[in-house]
Amino acid sequence: MTTNTPLLKVDNAGIQFGGLKAVQGVNVELDRGELVGLIGPNGAGKTTFFNLLTGVYVPTEGSISLNGEKLNKQAPYKITRKGISRTFQNIRLFSELSVIDNVKVAYHSLAKHSIASSIFRVPGHFSGETEMHEKAVEFLKIFNLDRFMNEKAKNLPYGQQRRLEIARALAANPKLLLLDEPAAGMNPQETQELMKLIALIREKFDLTVLLIEHDMALVMGVCDRIYVLDHGQLIAQGTPAEIRNDPKVIEAYLGEEVS
Amino acid sequence: MTILKSAKGFWLSILLSIILFAIIQFLIIGEYLNGFYINTIFFMGINIILAVSLHLIIGITGQFSIGHAGFLAVGAYASAVVSMKLGLPFPLAIIMGGLVAAIAGLVIGIPSLRLKGDYLAIATLGFGEIVRIVFLNIDYVGGASGLQVSHLTTWPWVFVCMMITLLVIRNFTNSTHGRACISIREDETAADAMGINTTYYKVVAFVIGSFFAGIAGSLYAHNFYIIQPSNFGFLKSFDILIYVVLGGLGSMSGAVVAAILLTIISTFLQDFPETRMVIYSILLIVMMIYRPQGLMGTREITSFFKKKKSVEGGPKDDNQHTVA
Numbered sequence: 001m002t003t004n005t006p007l008l009k010v011d012n013a014g015i016q017f018g019g020l021k022a023v024q025g026v027n028v029e030l031d032r033g034e035l036v037g038l039i040g041p042n043g044a045g046k047t048t049f050f051n052l053l054t055g056v057y058v059p060t061e062g063s064i065s066l067n068g069e070k071l072n073k074q075a076p077y078k079i080t081r082k083g084i085s086r087t088f089q090n091i092r093l094f095s096e097l098s099v100i101d102n103v104k105v106a107y108h109s110l111a112k113h114s115i116a117s118s119i120f121r122v123p124g125h126f127s128g129e130t131e132m133h134e135k136a137v138e139f140l141k142i143f144n145l146d147r148f149m150n151e152k153a154k155n156l157p158y159g160q161q162r163r164l165e166i167a168r169a170l171a172a173n174p175k176l177l178l179l180d181e182p183a184a185g186m187n188p189q190e191t192q193e194l195m196k197l198i199a200l201i202r203e204k205f206d207l208t209v210l211l212i213e214h215d216m217a218l219v220m221g222v223c224d225r226i227y228v229l230d231h232g233q234l235i236a237q238g239t240p241a242e243i244r245n246d247p248k249v250i251e252a253y254l255g256e257e258v259s
Numbered sequence: 260m261t262i263l264k265s266a267k268g269f270w271l272s273i274l275l276s277i278i279l280f281a282i283i284q285f286l287i288i289g290e291y292l293n294g295f296y297i298n299t300i301f302f303m304g305i306n307i308i309l310a311v312s313l314h315l316i317i318g319i320t321g322q323f324s325i326g327h328a329g330f331l332a333v334g335a336y337a338s339a340v341v342s343m344k345l346g347l348p349f350p351l352a353i354i355m356g357g358l359v360a361a362i363a364g365l366v367i368g369i370p371s372l373r374l375k376g377d378y379l380a381i382a383t384l385g386f387g388e389i390v391r392i393v394f395l396n397i398d399y400v401g402g403a404s405g406l407q408v409s410h411l412t413t414w415p416w417v418f419v420c421m422m423i424t425l426l427v428i429r430n431f432t433n434s435t436h437g438r439a440c441i442s443i444r445e446d447e448t449a450a451d452a453m454g455i456n457t458t459y460y461k462v463v464a465f466v467i468g469s470f471f472a473g474i475a476g477s478l479y480a481h482n483f484y485i486i487q488p489s490n491f492g493f494l495k496s497f498d499i500l501i502y503v504v505l506g507g508l509g510s511m512s513g514a515v516v517a518a519i520l521l522t523i524i525s526t527f528l529q530d531f532p533e534t535r536m537v538i539y540s541i542l543l544i545v546m547m548i549y550r551p552q553g554l555m556g557t558r559e560i561t562s563f564f565k566k567k568k569s570v571e572g573g574p575k576d577d578n579q580h581t582v583a
C-alpha cells in the first residue's frame with residue numbers, strides 16, 4: 001500500500017451502444033510520469049476508451065477518477081481543464097485557423113480578459129492578447145513549428161499537422177496526455193521524428209502519457225507498460241517484454257499483421 | 260508590431276467611413292438626393308447590420324440560424340412600442356429593440372444550442388414564423404393592419420448604429436473569444452477537447468447577433484410609417500441568409516459587400532418581387548458553380564492588400580463525423 005493515489009484510476013468502466021459492449025470492465029491505473037501504451041486489434045474499443053476518459057461519452061458502468069477526484073458525467077471541456085487532454089485518431093485541427101491560433105485556442109480557458117474588455121478594447125484586452133501571443137510563439141518554438149506560425153493549419157504537411165495537434169493538446173496544460181494513433185499515416189522518417197518528439201515531451205513537461213498505437217516497434221520501444229484491449233476487454237497488461245510473449249495477446253493478433 | 264500595423268489600418272478605415280458619412284450627410288441636407296436614393300442608403304445600412312449580425316452566428320460560430328427576421332421583428336415591435344405607445348425618446352427605443360431581441364435570442368438559444376446538430380435551424384425557423392403569427396394576433400400592436408410608427412430614422416442614426424455593430428463584431432471576432440467561436444465552427448468536438456465551453460460561446464454569439472438584429476429592427480420600424488407582421492416573413496430571413504452565404508461564410512467584409520449589392524439589386528426590382536427571387540436563385544446557382552466559397556471566401560478585404568504565401572498541400576482527409 002502506498003499513500004499516493006494514482007493520477008488516473010479507471011474502475012470497472014464500460015460503455016454500451018445499443019447491444020454492443022464497446023468497452024467493458026476496464027481497470028486501469030496510471031502513475032505520474034509513466035508512459036503507457038494501449039494496444040489492441042481494430043475495433044477493440046481503444047478510441048472509445050479515450051472518449052470515456054475525456055467525457056465525450058458517459059460510461060454506462062464504472063468510474064473514472066483523476067487525482068482521486070471522480071470525473072463522472074462532467075462535460076469534456078471541464079475534464080480538459082482538470083488536466084486530461086488528447087489528440088484524435090483522425091486529425092481534428094481547426095483547419096481555417098492559423099497554426100498559432102490553434103495553440104491560442106488551447107490557452108483560452110486561462111485568458112483573463114473578458115468579452116466586454118475585448119469589445120471595448122480596454123488595455124486589459126491588449127495585454128491579455130499580447131501575453132497569449134508571446135506564450136504561443138515560445139511554445140511553437142519548442143516544437144519547431146514557429147516557422148509555420150501564420151499558415152492555416154490545413155496547409156501544413158501531414159506530419160506537421162500531427163505534430164501541431166500534439167502541441168495544441170500540450171498547450172492545454174494537461175497532467176495526462178492521451179495520444180490516439182499519433183503515427184498513423186506517417187512514413188518511417190516521420191515516425192522516427194515522432195518518437196523523438198514524445199521523448200522530448202516527457203523531458204520538458206511533467207506528464208503522464210497514454211498512447212494508442214498500431215506501430216508495435218514504436219510502442220515496445222517507448223512505453224514503460226502496456227495494456228492490451230480486445231473486444232472491449234483488457235486481456236493483458238505488463239512490460240513490453242511480458243506483452244510480447246503473452247499467448248493471449250498473440251492469439252488476439254492472429255490474422256493481424258504483427259510487426 | 261502586428262498590433263500597431265492593424266491599428267493603422269483601423270484608423271484609416273474609421274477615417275474613410277467618417278468621410279463617407281459626411282459626404283452622404285451633405286448630399287441629404289443639401290437635397291441633392293431624392294427620397295428614393297436616401298431610402299436605399301438607409302436600407303443598405305440596416306441590411307449591413309443584419310448581415311453582419313447573422314455573420315457572427317453562422318459565419319464565425321457555425322450555427323445555422325435561419326429565422327433572423329424573427330429578431331428583426333421583435334426589435335421593430337419592441338422599439339415601436341417604446342417610442343409610440345410609451346412615448347419615450349428614440350435612442351431609448353433603439354436600445355430597447357436590441358435588448359428585447361437579445362432576450363428572445365437567449366430564450367431560443369439556450370435550449371437549442373445545448374444540443375449538437377441541427378436543432379437551432381429548426382428552432383429559429385419555427386421562431387421566425389411564431390413571432391410573425393403572435394404579432395398578427397396581438398391587438399395592442401395592431402394585428403394584421405399593423406402599428407403606426409413615426410419616421411424617426413435618420414442618416415446619422417443609421418450610420419452610428421452600423422458603425423457600432425461593425426466595430427463590436429469585429430472586436431469580438433478578433434479576440435480570444437472570437438477564436439473560441441471559430442474553433443466551434445471548425446470542429447466542435449476538438450473545441451470542447453481544448454477546454455472551450457462550447458455551449459456558452461454559441462449562446463453568446465447568438466445573443467449578440469440577436470441584439471444587433473433587434474437594433475436593425477428599431478431603425479427599420481422607424482423608417483416606415485407603419486409596420487406589419489407581413490414585413491417579417493420567411494423571405495426576409497432568407498434575404499439576410501443570402502447576404503452571409505453570398506458574401507462568403509466567415510468573411511465580415513463579404514457579408515457587407517453582399518448586403519450592399521443585393522440591396523441595390525432588390526431596390527431596383529422592388530415592383531417585381533417574383534423576379535427578384537428568380538434573380539436571387541440564379542445568382543446563388545451561378546455562385547455555387549463558379550465560386551462555392553462565396554464572394555470573399557473566409558477572407559477579409561484587408562487581406563487582399565497583404566502578400567500571399569503558401570506551403571505545399573496537406574492531406575485531404577476531413578469531414579469525420581464520428582469522434583475518432
Ligand SMILES: Nc1ncnc2c1ncn2[C@@H]1O[C@H](COP(=O)(O)OP(=O)(O)O)[C@@H](O)[C@H]1O
Nearest residue numbers: 017020022040041042043044045046047048049
Ligand atoms: N458512437 C458509437 N455508436 C455505436 N458504436 C460505436 C460508437 N463508437 C464506437 N462504436 C463501436 O465500438 C467499437 C470500438 O470502436 P473503437 O473504439 O473506435 O475501436 P478502436 O479505436 O480500438 O479501433 C467498434 O465496433 C465501433 O463500431
Ligand SMILES: [Mg+2]
Nearest residue numbers: 046047089583
Ligand atoms: Mg481507434
